[in-house]
Amino acid sequence: MMAQGVYKEKLLEHYRQPMNRCDGAIEAADAIERGSNPRCGDEVEVGIFLSEGGLDKVQFRGRGCAVCIASASMMTEAVTGMRVDQALRLCEQMHTWFDAQDDAATFTLPESLQALGAVREHPARRKCVLLSWEALAAAIAGAAA
Amino acid sequence: MSVAAQSIGDQVVIDPALVRLDFPIFETWESERKFHYLDNAATTHKPTRVIDALTHSYTQCYGPIHRGLYPLAEQATSNFESARRTLQQFIGATSPEELVFTKSATEAINMVASGWLKPRLHSGDVVWVSRMEHHSNYLPWQRVCKERQAELRIIELTEDGQLDLSGTPELFADNTKLIAVSHISNVLGIENPVAALCSAAREQGIPVLIDAAQSVSHLDLDVAEMGCDFLAFSAHKMFGPTGIGLLYGREERLSGMEPLLVGGGMVDRVGEDSAASQWSGIPARFEAGSPDMPGAVAFAAAADYLVSLNRESVRRHVASLTQLAARGLMTIPGVSLLPHAQLPRNGIVSFTHRELHPHDLAQVAGERGVAIRAGHHCAQPLLSYLGHSATARASFSVYNDEADVQALIEAIMSAQEMFGG
Numbered sequence: 001m002m003a004q005g006v007y008k009e010k011l012l013e014h015y016r017q018p019m020n021r022c023d024g025a026i027e028a029a030d031a032i033e034r035g036s037n038p039r040c041g042d043e044v045e046v047g048i049f050l051s052e053g054g055l056d057k058v059q060f061r062g063r064g065c066a067v068c069i070a071s072a073s074m075m076t077e078a079v080t081g082m083r084v085d086q087a088l089r090l091c092e093q094m095h096t097w098f099d100a101q102d103d104a105a106t107f108t109l110p111e112s113l114q115a116l117g118a119v120r121e122h123p124a125r126r127k128c129v130l131l132s133w134e135a136l137a138a139a140i141a142g143a144a145a
Numbered sequence: 146m147s148v149a150a151q152s153i154g155d156q157v158v159i160d161p162a163l164v165r166l167d168f169p170i171f172e173t174w175e176s177e178r179k180f181h182y183l184d185n186a187a188t189t190h191k192p193t194r195v196i197d198a199l200t201h202s203y204t205q206c207y208g209p210i211h212r213g214l215y216p217l218a219e220q221a222t223s224n225f226e227s228a229r230r231t232l233q234q235f236i237g238a239t240s241p242e243e244l245v246f247t248k249s250a251t252e253a254i255n256m257v258a259s260g261w262l263k264p265r266l267h268s269g270d271v272v273w274v275s276r277m278e279h280h281s282n283y284l285p286w287q288r289v290c291k292e293r294q295a296e297l298r299i300i301e302l303t304e305d306g307q308l309d310l311s312g313t314p315e316l317f318a319d320n321t322k323l324i325a326v327s328h329i330s331n332v333l334g335i336e337n338p339v340a341a342l343c344s345a346a347r348e349q350g351i352p353v354l355i356d357a358a359q360s361v362s363h364l365d366l367d368v369a370e371m372g373c374d375f376l377a378f379s380a381h382k383m384f385g386p387t388g389i390g391l392l393y394g395r396e397e398r399l400s401g402m403e404p405l406l407v408g409g410g411m412v413d414r415v416g417e418d419s420a421a422s423q424w425s426g427i428p429a430r431f432e433a434g435s436p437d438m439p440g441a442v443a444f445a446a447a448a449d450y451l452v453s454l455n456r457e458s459v460r461r462h463v464a465s466l467t468q469l470a471a472r473g474l475m476t477i478p479g480v481s482l483l484p485h486a487q488l489p490r491n492g493i494v495s496f497t498h499r500e501l502h503p504h505d506l507a508q509v510a511g512e513r514g515v516a517i518r519a520g521h522h523c524a525q526p527l528l529s530y531l532g533h534s535a536t537a538r539a540s541f542s543v544y545n546d547e548a549d550v551q552a553l554i555e556a557i558m559s560a561q562e563m564f565g566g
Contacts, residue, residue: 005512007505007563015564039520040504041534065502066564128504 006122007066010115015066020076022047022061029059031143035135037127042068046075046135050143054083060132067125071116072132078112084140091137098126147453157455159462161546164454167192168544181515181549186331186359186493186522186540188381191447195384198446202439210438211410211429225438228445229428235448236376237367238393245392245399245428246441250358251281252405253377253392254325256431257354258285261375261394261402262323268294270322271315275300275308275337276530277330280523282356286325299526300326306333306484310342317349324353328360332524332538333483334467334493336360343372352398358382362542363463363492365456374398380440385447389440392431399427408433459543463492466541466550470494473554480557483536495522495536498557501564503537509560510537515552 026032029047036043042064049057058076062069079087093107098120109117119125149163165171170190174180182190208218210225226241233241247253262272272286276299290297300316303309308326310316316324324346329336343353352374357366362383368376375398379390394402404411404424411433414423424430451459467490474480475487479499498506503519510517518538521528528534539553 006508012564038525039535040502041521042502065504065508067504067508068502122508125504125508 006118006125008115008118011066011070014070014073014115018060018069018073020057020059020080021069021073022059024061026059026061029139031139033135033138033142034062035131035138037064037068037131039127040065042128042131044068044072044132044135046072046132046139048136048139048143050084054081055079055087056081058136060135062132064131065128067116067119067128068131071119071129074113074116075132075136078110079136084144088137088140091133091140094130094133098129146455147450150453150455150458156461157458159454159458159543161462161544165544167194167450169193169196171544178514179548179552181545181552183539183541183545183549183553184516184518185362185542185545186382186538187518188387189362189384189542190544191386192384192450194450195386195443195446198443199386199439202442207439210436221438224442225436228441231445232391232448235366235445235452236391236393237369239369240396242427243393243396243399245394245431246436246444247377247390247392247431248388248437249390250356250377250379251390253375253390254282254354254356255285256392256405257375257377257394257402258289259403260405260431261352261398262286263289263293264403266290266293266295266322269320270295271298271318271320272296272322273298273300273313273316273324275326276302277306277308277333277335277524277527278325278327279331279356279358280525281358282325282327282354283526286323295322300324302484302530304484305486305488306330306335307488308337308342310338317345317351319349321349321351324351325356326353327356327358328364328366329491329493330524330527331359331493332495332522332527332536334359334490334495334540335488336364336491339373340371343374347372359492362451363456363459365460368393380444380447383447384450385444386440389437389444391444394427396427399431402427402431404430404433406431406433410434410436454543462543463541463545464489466545466547467492467494469547470539470541470550470553473550474557477554477557477561479561483531483533492542493538493540495538497533497536498561501560503535505564506537506557506560509563510553510556513552513556513559515549515556517553 026047030050032047034045044062047059060072168190208221210222229241354375355373357378361378376393381387416422483495507519
């Protein structure tokens with residue numbers, strides 16, 4: 001069946017076969033933070049592995065809807081190799097992008113995150129998209145503390 | 146009687162296709178395809194006569210109530226009080242003074258918790274709610290119990306989702322100060338035996354509050370038959386306007402209740418100190434500020450609309466669609482109903498899928514023009530108990546038909562196909 005609406009084929013691919021997802025505990029990370037959405041019980045844990053001020057590896061584990069899991073998977077791919085300040089900037093931009101009511105925002109989604117684009121039309125899915133990004137930002141802050 | 150309700154043999158049967166013509170929202174949303182609105186437990190749509198009642202109040206008969214001495218204000222007051230009498234008849238109350246207009250069912254329950262129960266609640270006392278309560282019939286009692294060092298206890302459920310009354314012998318003990326339960330669970334769709342509960346409680350002198358938010362649109366409520374002390378519901382879940390609700394309280398209960406809000410319109414004499422101030426009688430004492438007259442008039446129009454459809458035929462129609470949906474959903478591999486047993490459900494069916502998240506089910510359904518709810522439905526104590534953090538929920542009303550049920554089933558199967566790869 002053709003993917004429609006929110007569920008672009010790329011999003012479904014990340015949901016079915018998430019990148020950098022751990023089935024068990026995330027081990028030996030420099031920092032791990034958890035985000036949860038009590039409205040639907042989604043929980044995502046993000047672990048970061050640092051190397052010379054950059055994100056050498058990012059892993060996640062958790063449960064959630066397709067949007068939540070796909071966003072976490074895409075996030076790990078998008079930020080791996082970035083400097084932490086770049087990754088933090090992208091976390092902020094994701095919030096700005098989602099909350100923008102018009103296209104006046106200067107930020108456009110990078111190619112690797114384009115499949116999340118249609119979700120912005122559904123404000124109720126905000127937390128589904130941003131949960132892993134918030135956990136990533138918290139993990140970076142935790143590693144710096 | 147509405148033209149949408151027709152006598153067939155000795156029964157009145159409603160025709161949902163004709164009912165839909167009464168609701169302009171469907172015309173707006175059905176330019177391309179049928180709109181399958183199955184989120185009626187969250188809120189219902191509004192028939193033209195309710196919208197017209199609101200418009201009429203603002204364009205033809207708007208003025209301050211209970212204080213103007215000119216014809217327009219007097220007519221506005223008369224319409225407001227007439228609405229109260231319509232709703233009195235709608236729920237079978239003894240007098241219109243037993244009905245208080247509130248902004249919601251939530252506010253009505255909070256009024257009883259703070260204004261009636263709190264002054265009577267002491268350390269060692271117990272308040273009972275059921276496991277299946279909406280947060281609005283849980284948190285007000287939890288808060289007042291904490292404030293008064295009293296205990297909030299839970300009537301648990303049997304395996305098939307019924308209130309376990311026989312397993313709760315302490316329910317009617319001397320230290321029980323109030324029992325608050327929903328008429329129909331907003332998650333399970335199960336109807337509780339409220340008349341039997343009220344009868345047993347009354348023998349012990351224990352007041353009972355019934356949250357009728359989920360039953361008022363499709364059951365024939367009669368507070369005299371039910372025997373409750375308090376009853377709360379909102380207009381928007383029974384085709385009325387958003388922002389207005391109702392608290393029914395037996396006269397002797399309301400007479401002993403303190404107002405939640407103080408201010409204009411609820412006081413007879415204001416003294417220099419609070420002891421010298423004298424509140425108005427009921428129900429004015431509980432309606433401080435300028436009441437929502439247009440809302441009340443439209444609320445009454447909604448009650449009239451339900452009566453015109455014949456409430457027994459509404460009950461049968463909604464129950465029949467709910468059972469049809471429950472049976473249909475159970476045939477889909479991976480779908481489980483809450484609770485598991487095949488029980489009579491009234492208007493609501495909640496379900497989960499073994500692999501798919503309720504958000505995804507609801508999103509795919511929405512994209513196919515089927516509006517259902519996903520989440521915890523403001524009933525976290527129940528969902529935690531059942532071992533879920535969220536469910537999908539379909540809820541039915543007078544304008545739904547078998548095609549809506551079929552669309553729901555197809556939408557869930559479509560989601561299954563989409564996520565199956």
